[in-house]
């Protein structure tokens with residue numbers, strides 16, 4: 239088992255290995271581009287060792303911001319018409335940047351957090367100019383989230399693909415997809431058990447054992463949703479006119495809430511007030527979020543956009559609500575009970591992405607069981623702000639112990655901490671640095 243200084247040194251090495259020009263890839267060879275929330279977490283770690291690189295990590299994201307304010311979830315720097323660029327064809331949307339090809343959807347808006355954490359490592363005058371430099375990007379992004387993704391002014395923003403939540407095959411989204419949105423041809427493949435054939439076309443299962451990734455049916459289903467969005471050129475009006483696959487995701491909205499608050503803090507610090515319109519939108523989200531609370535099971539769920547039906551499948555999203563900072567203390571207290579419960583999230587190496595007692599739970603399968611370090615980081619931060627200092631310290635300690643034993647995997651078994659997914663994963667390494675140096 240590594241000690242603190244070995245852990246620190248090896249984490250730095252992973253970030254060195256995955257550095258590319260001005261940004262960091264999540265892992266080689268599985269994820270060869272820049273990802274939005276990965277880079278946010280990476281900058282939060284990098285600030286402890288190289289503040290210039292931490293700033294560049296975020297500036298590379300802003301460089302790919304669309305003219306309508308969207309920040310895409312994947313950026314294919316320097317690979318304009320490569321295979322992955324062609325899957326997305328972002329250039330079909332008039333708002334996409336000309337010089338860089340990107341995906342056409344976003345990821346959890348954790349950028350005000352990253353900007354401020356990086357600012358904490360800067361000297362006073364550098365801090366001001368850094369905040370002033372990136373503030374317009376942040377404002378345009380949050381404005382886009384409301385204008386594009388809250389078309390009825392309800393206060394919650396919707397997502398059109400589970401990739402936007404970052405929790406790709408998380409149960410609430412997969413249940414909804416299978417029950418209501420599966421194209422006929424995929425239903426046929428599923429019922430005729432032909433899906434193993436599709437393994438031949440998958441890259442990820444050539445790199446990672448198949449049982450640690452999503453099933454081929456799920457992968458096909460996610461690509462078919464992506465294609466539907468591409469056919470509508472990522473234009474939200476056209477998407478919502480033709481497809482009813484839209485969910486107000488609990489973790490995405492919780493992350494938005496916290497980052498709204500941090501954006502207000504930045505505005506105040508640099509004395510550049512937010513527009514009244516955006517300020518009103520932000521306030522509305524705080525009360526709207528409480529509509530996701532289910533008093534019967536005492537937890538938060540994601541909600542289907544049109545019918546407002548709560549999607550009562552268990553997932554880590556419920557606990558990420560703690561990170562919002564806006565939920566009532568009594569609800570936070572209920573969430574902490576789930577974290578303590580051994581049949582739910584209280585496993586030996588928490589926090590499992592699905593409760594261990596759930597039918598969905600599989601210890602090594604992507605977002606259907608494993609412990610992920612970014613989710614732990616968000617929950618630790620939330621616990622501290624809700625006064626659960628001991629719980630936060632215990633979770634930090636079990637997380638660091640797992641990392642010292644097993645290194646910087648993409649995810650881990652919540653039962654015995656064993657590693658799974660990609661090795662040398664950047665946000666695992668970066669957030670290790672942050673947990674060690676906080």
Ligand code: GLC
Pocket residue numbers: 264269273274275276403404405406
């Ligand atoms: C996977 C994860 C997603 C992450 C991406 C790149 O798709 O589910 O959250 O951003 O990999 O690491």
